[in-house]
Amino acid sequence: MSVPYRCPNCRTNKSRFNLIxxxxxxxxxxxxxxxxxxxxTSGQLDPFHTPYRGPELKVQCAVCGLIEDEKTFVKFGEQSF
Structure with missing residues (x-):
């Protein structure tokens, strides 16, 4: 499902993003x-190696350069100003 993004830093960009x-x-x-x-491999980690638990996707605003988790851009895109 597609959701609108908006940059929480520059507040004007709603259309230009880099998906990382x-x-x-x-x-x-x-x-x-x-x-x-x-x-x-993910199935063979040794007991002292914690698997990665971070986000699969980061988003960069192509106007101001801010890089954040996708959730941040989605939440800001839900707000109307």
Whole structure:
């Protein structure tokens, strides 16, 4: 379902946005070199590795550059000024 957005920062933009899809990659890195030692799939995380729980989508206002969760733009788009 489509919902209207509005930028909570510049307050005028209702049509120009960049949608940023977040794709988490679970890895174990070498602390000295920073190289990836191991890459995990979602089903094989070790007990000390918490899975990503952040939003799948972030939105950037293409007018002022503000980046926030999609919920922020949706909530502001519901309000009428």
């Amino acid at each position: 899809r977040q794709v988490p990659q679970s890895v174990k890195m070498d602390p000295q070199s920073g190289e990836i030692v191991e890459e995990y």
